[in-house]
Structure formats: C-alpha cells, structure tokens
Amino acid sequence: MLEVKSVNLKRVKVDTLVVPVCEDRDIHTDKLLSSLVDAAKAFPEFKGKKGDVITLFQPAETGIARAVFFGLGKAGSLSGESFRAFAGKAVKFCVNAGLPAMTLATPSAAGLTIEAETLLGALMEGACLGNHIFDRYKKEKEKTPVKKVTFMATAAQKKAYSGLAKSVAAVCGASVMAREWVTTPSNDKRPEAFAEMIQKAARAAGLKTRIMDERWLEKQQFGAMLAVGQGSSAKPRLVSMEYSPKGSKKTVVLVGKGVTFDSGGINLKPSGSIETMKMDMSGAAAVAGTMLAVAHLKPALKVVGVMPIVENMPSGTAIRPGDIIRSFAGKTIEIGNTDAEGRLILVDAMAWAVKQYQPDTLIDLATLTGACVVALGEKIAGVFSADRQLADAIVAAGDRTHERCWQLPLPEDYKELLKNDFADLNNVSSGRWGGAITAALFLSEFIGDTRWAHIDIAGPAWAKKASDYCGAGGTGFGVRLLCDLIGKL
Ligand code: BES
Ligand code: MN
Ligand code: ZN
Numbered sequence: 001m002l003e004v005k006s007v008n009l010k011r012v013k014v015d016t017l018v019v020p021v022c023e024d025r026d027i028h029t030d031k032l033l034s035s036l037v038d039a040a041k042a043f044p045e046f047k048g049k050k051g052d053v054i055t056l057f058q059p060a061e062t063g064i065a066r067a068v069f070f071g072l073g074k075a076g077s078l079s080g081e082s083f084r085a086f087a088g089k090a091v092k093f094c095v096n097a098g099l100p101a102m103t104l105a106t107p108s109a110a111g112l113t114i115e116a117e118t119l120l121g122a123l124m125e126g127a128c129l130g131n132h133i134f135d136r137y138k139k140e141k142e143k144t145p146v147k148k149v150t151f152m153a154t155a156a157q158k159k160a161y162s163g164l165a166k167s168v169a170a171v172c173g174a175s176v177m178a179r180e181w182v183t184t185p186s187n188d189k190r191p192e193a194f195a196e197m198i199q200k201a202a203r204a205a206g207l208k209t210r211i212m213d214e215r216w217l218e219k220q221q222f223g224a225m226l227a228v229g230q231g232s233s234a235k236p237r238l239v240s241m242e243y244s245p246k247g248s249k250k251t252v253v254l255v256g257k258g259v260t261f262d263s264g265g266i267n268l269k270p271s272g273s274i275e276t277m278k279m280d281m282s283g284a285a286a287v288a289g290t291m292l293a294v295a296h297l298k299p300a301l302k303v304v305g306v307m308p309i310v311e312n313m314p315s316g317t318a319i320r321p322g323d324i325i326r327s328f329a330g331k332t333i334e335i336g337n338t339d340a341e342g343r344l345i346l347v348d349a350m351a352w353a354v355k356q357y358q359p360d361t362l363i364d365l366a367t368l369t370g371a372c373v374v375a376l377g378e379k380i381a382g383v384f385s386a387d388r389q390l391a392d393a394i395v396a397a398g399d400r401t402h403e404r405c406w407q408l409p410l411p412e413d414y415k416e417l418l419k420n421d422f423a424d425l426n427n428v429s430s431g432r433w434g435g436a437i438t439a440a441l442f443l444s445e446f447i448g449d450t451r452w453a454h455i456d457i458a459g460p461a462w463a464k465k466a467s468d469y470c471g472a473g474g475t476g477f478g479v480r481l482l483c484d485l486i487g488k489l
Contacts, residue, residue, distance in 0.1 A: 001131070002124050002165040007103060007152045009033065013063040018070065018090040019105040020083070023048035025075040027107040030152070032062065040069040049073060053093075068093060080114055080122035081402045083107075087126030088469025094146050095131065101148040102127075106157075118400075120161055121168055123151065125480070128172035130469035134183050170296035171483045175476035177201060178282075178289035182461065182474025186261035186278040191229070191309045194260050194281065195237035198288040198307065202241045205295035212238040220352070224327040224344040225308050227335070231265055231318025232311035238349065239284075241291040241305040251302040252489055253359040254291075254482065255349050257342045257366035258284030258309035265338030266314050266321065273370075279474060280342070282461035283365035284309060286478030293483045303486060304357055308349040312341045324423045328352055329446050334420045336428035342368045343439055344427060347446040354450050361390065361489055362452040364443065365478050371435030372408075372456040379460050380404045381477065384440035385453035393488055394453055394481070403481035405455065408437060415441050455481075 007014065009032045019037060020027065026034050036059055040046050046054035052071030059067055070086055072078060087104065094102045104123060109116040127149045135141050153161060181189065181197065189197065195211045202209040214235040217226055222238070229236035239258075259280035263269060269277065284307040291305040319325070323335045325344075329351035333344065346364055353362065372382040381398070383405045385391040391407045398405035417438050420426040425445060429438035440454045460477040463470055470476075 001146070001148060002128065002169055003148060003150045004153045004158050004161045004165055005150050006155055006158060007150065009062055009064065011063070014103050015065045016094060016099045016102050017064050017067040017105060018093070018102055019067060020072050020086050020107050021048040021069050022072055022075040022078070025111065027075060027112065028105060029108045029110075030105070033105050036062075036067055037069065040067075047071065075112060078112055078114070080118050080400070083119055083122040084126035084402065085468035087123045088130030091127045091130040091146055091149065095133070095143050098144070100144070100146060101150070102146055103150045103152060106152050117161075117164065120151065121164055124165060124168040125172055126469045128169060129175060132176045132179060132471060134180060134471060134473055167297060171293045171480055174289040174293035174483075175479040177292060178285040178476040178479050179470075179474040181285040181288070182279050182282050182476070184278070186311070189260050189278075189281070190234035191237045191258075191260055191311055192234060194258065194284075195239045195309050198239060198284070201292055202288065205292045207291055207295050208242040208244070210240050212240075220328065221326070222328050222348045222352070223325045224333060225310060225348040227319045227323070227325040228265075228312055228341040228344050229310040231315045232313040234311050236308070236310040239288075239307040239309060241288065243291060243294045243303045245298065245300060245302065248300060248302040250360045250489070251304065251357055252361045252363065252486065253304045253306060253353045253357050254287045255306045255308075255346060255353055255362065255364040256283035256285070256287030257281070257346055257364070257368065258307045259342060259345070260309060260311045262312045262339070262341065263314060265312050265318050265341060267337045267339040268314055269339060276462055279462040280367050281309065282367050282457060282474060282477070285474065286365050286457070286476070286482065289476060289479040290482040290486075293479060294486065297483065297487070299486050301486070301489065304353070304359070306349050306353045308345040310341070310345055312338070327446070331425060331445065332423040334423040334426050336426045340427045340439070342366050343442045346443055350443065351446045354448055359450060362447060362450045363455065363482070365455045365457055367458040367461050368456045369436045369439045369458055371439070373459040375408065375436055376406055377459060380406050381460055382436050382456040383407045383453060384410050384437070384456070386410055386444070387451050387453065390451060390453050394455065394485060397481050397485040397488070401480040401484050403460070403477050405481070408440070410437065410440055410444060414438060418442055
C-alpha cells in the first residue's frame with residue numbers, strides 16, 4: 001500500500017494530493033508545491049494553523065484533481081508524532097470521502113528538528129495505521145481503506161526509503177493484527193481459538209510455533225495458570241513462537257498476558273469495569289504481533305514470544321478466595337482475590353520461559369492493574385525494572401514511537417505487603433495503595449536473577465474513542481514499541 005516515487009506535479013495526473021503546511025514557514029522544496037501552498041493560504045480560512053484544512057480543486061497548470069492542505073502549526077513545534085497524526089488524518093479524510101488513492105507531498109526535513117528518516121517513517125506509520133477499519137461484524141461495510149499511498153520523493157530518497165516503506169508496512173501490519181485480535185469479542189477468541197488464530201499468523205510469517213494444551217500444562221505443573229483457567233469451560237493454552245537466526249548470541253523473551261475475558265472470577269467485576277474486559281489479552285496480542293514483525297525485520301538476536309492464554313470465569317469449578325495453589329516455580333500462593341489473575345498466569349509463563357530459554361532479557365507486557373491507569377492515565381504505560389538501562393531503553397523507544405512509557409519504582413520494602421500467613425505469597429497486597437507496584441513486585445519473585453522489565457499496558461491497550469491514526473477499540477500498543485526496542489537491545 002505504501003510507495004515511494006518521484007512525481008512531477010506538472011506532468012503527472014494526480015487524483016488526490018495531500019499537503020502538510022506550516023503557518024510560519026514553507027516546508028516544501030518543490031516550487032510548484034510552494035506556489036500551491038501560497039494559493040491555499042490566500043484564502044482567509046486557511047492559515048496553516050493546527051487543525052486547518054482546505055481543498056483546492058483542479059489548481060491551474062497542474063494535473064491535480066484535488067489538493068487537500070492540512071495545517072500543522074508552527075514548524076519549530078513539530079515532532080515525529082505531528083507527522084504521524086497528519087498522515088493518519090489525511091488517510092482518514094480519503095477514506096471518509098471514498099477516495100481510493102492518495103499522493104502525499106513529503107515535506108523536507110531541512111530546518112525541522114527531526115531527521116529525514118524519522119519524518120518519512122512517521123508519515124508512513126500514520127498512513128498505514130490510520131487506514132485500518134474494523135468492520136468485520138457489520139453487514140454494511142460503510143468505508144473502504146485507501147489502496148495506495150504514494151510518497152513524493154527525489155530519486156535519491158526513493159533509493160534510500162523503499163526499504164523503510166517495507167519495514168514500516170511490516171510493523172504497522174503487525175500492529176493492526178494486534179488491534180484486530182484485541183477488538184475481536186471474547187466469544188470468538190476463547191483460549192483455544194485465540195491460540196490457533198495467532199499460531200496461524202505466526203506460521204504464515206515463517207515462525208516456529210507451538211501450542212501447549214491443558215494436559216501438557218498439567219504434566220508440567222503450571223499450577224497458577226491452571227487455577228485461573230479452571231473456572232472456564234474453555235481450557236488454557238500456552239503458545240510459544242520462536243525467531244532464531246543463525247549465529248545469534250543473545251536471546252530476548254517476550255511474555256504477554258492473554259486473558260481472553262476477565263470477568264474477575266468469583267470476585268466478579270461490577271458493571272462499569274467488566275464491559276471492555278475482552279481487551280485483557282492485549283499483552284499477548286502485542287507479543288504475537290511483535291513476533292510477526294520480527295519475522296520480517298530479521299534482527300540479529302533470538303526472539304521468543306510466550307503467551308499464556310486463559311479465560312477468567314466464575315463457576316462451580318472456579319478458584320475461590322482463600323484457595324492455596326502451587327505455581328510452576330514451586331512457590332505457593334494464596335488467592336486473596338480471583339480478579340488478580342494476570343499475575344498468576346504470567347508467573348508460570350515467565351518461570352517456564354526462564355528455565356526453557358535462559359534469556360538475556362525478559363520483558364512482559366500485561367493489562368495488569370487498574371492502579372496503573374489511575375497513576376498514569378489511559379495513554380501511558382508503566383515500566384518496572386531493577387535494570388535502569390533496560391527501563392531507560394524502553395522509555396526511549398516509547399518516546400520515538402509515541403507508545404509512551406514511564407518508569408515506576410520497585411521498592412524492596414513493599415514486598416512486605418505480599419506476605420501471607422499460610423502460603424509463600426498472597427496474590428494481592430494487604431494494603432490499599434500502590435497496586436501497580438505490588439503487582440510488579442509479585443512478578444519479580446518468579447524471574448530469578450534474569451534481566452527483566454514489566455510493562456503495564458492496562459491504560460493504553462484500549463481506546464474508547466478514535467484518534468488521529470487509531471480507531472476505537474484495541475490500539476495495538478506495544479508492537480511498535482517492542483519492534484523499536486528489539487533492534488537496540
Ligand atoms: N485486567 C485487570 C486490570 C485492568 C483494569 C485492565 C482496567 C484494564 C483496565 C486485572 O486482571 C485486574 O482485575 N486487576 C485488579 C487487581 C486487584 C484485584 C488487586 C485491579 O486492578 O483492580
Ligand atoms: Mn482481573
Ligand atoms: Zn485481568
């Protein structure tokens with residue numbers, strides 16, 4: 001769908017040209033483009049301010065049917081995210097207008113505070129991601145995605161950026177897959193079905209993948225994961241995906257929470273909290289999506305995805321508060337609250353992954369706590385790691401991709417709150433506050449001395465409303481973040 005091409009606006013016919021415009025500076029080098037921008041700015045309603053939009057039809061001495069100008073505000077304020085948002089808005093404009101193709105007037109990075117590759121990458125991402133429509137469950141498909149987005153480029157740029165278009169398409173395609181999985185309702189992604197869905201995608205991408213069923217989990221004594229799954233008629237699955245290039249020296253394991261529906265269990269969630277809980281497998285979706293992209297990006301290190309998948313339901317066979325279970329690692333856990341299920345499935349998956357793969361780095365992604373959303377809001381993920389370098393690398397990847405992360409602490413003395421009279425640990429804190437932290441501390445008890453980071457994505461995994469390059473529903477948060485990070489580990 002993405003294409004980098006040199007386009008002579010005087011000679012070539014262009015159906016829809018979209019042009020980013022700054023209010024204070026000309027950001028285009030093509031003379032014709034600059035004169036078109038001047039023509040747009042001659043209208044008092046268009047100044048190039050952020051949010052300004054104007055369309056000129058059949059501008060003179062060109063083969064352009066329509067040129068749509070988008071104001072971005074002042075040039076000095078522009079970041080990669082500004083261009084991602086612009087391209088997302090532009091592609092959505094075309095989708096809403098029923099226009100099948102769009103040519104984007106790539107601005108010059110000269111004089112801007114971002115590099116040319118960052119700029120072009122951001123534009124491509126916005127265009128790809130903004131073009132996603134989730135209408136699988138609608139009889140009438142109201143909108144059709146744009147078929148082609150052409151980025152105007154010089155011959156030299158064309159050479160340099162055709163590869164970029166491919167990698168952006170791979171990463172954003174994976175991000176869109178993750179969105180689709182998250183938005184798919186729980187009745188269509190019960191553990192077995194979800195496991196098969198992601199396995200199928202991984203196989204198609206050429207990854208080695210395996211589904212472990214409940215009998216395997218019983219034999220291996222995944223006591224915590226099985227405990228969460230025992231309330232549901234749909235049995236748990238553990239899925240692994242491996243990307244293993246020849247000669248790799250390092251291994252990173254990604255673990256993603258895959259609760260296909262979190263009712264809370266016997267500690268049933270109330271109305272108002274339960275309605276969106278189909279999104280509780282967003283960590284697993286992000287990890288599976290990242291693996292798909294990794295298969296295209298081909299980094300030099302070994303990357304493994306591990307996804308524990310369960311449905312948390314209340315029933316006559318469900319775990320009860322007060323039950324004591326034995327985890328894969330051998331530690332016993334008293335169930336203080338059946339709604340703190342994510343940490344239970346994660347610790348079994350992580351302890352197994354450590355034993356199986358001896359990773360140099362272990363990262364888990366999970367929609368783990370409402371407390372993290374209270375702390376950081378709905379758009380920023382919490383990062384926990386005893387390894388400052390790893391935490392910094394994640395926060396930096398978040399800044400680049402605008403999948404924002406903020407580090408929260410792992411204070412040793414708060415572990416006190418997880419002590420239990422009868423078992424080695426309680427699955428919830430005895431106190432009321434710092435729930436995101438105590439959840440992360442609980443996880444930290446199961447990873448030995450592995451270099452590890454936990455990312456709580458309970459806020460940003462889901463969007464109530466559409467934004468510039470994302471529709472309502474699953475956001476695919478984590479895929480772009482992890483893809484950016486993996487190259488730098
Ligand atoms: N899946 C939820 C966390 C969550 C909340 C995700 C809101 C997305 C949005 C998790 O399993 C959960 O229920 N956590 C409890 C923990 C508590 C029982 C200690 C919570 O946050 O209330
Ligand atoms: Mn829960
Ligand atoms: Zn949950």
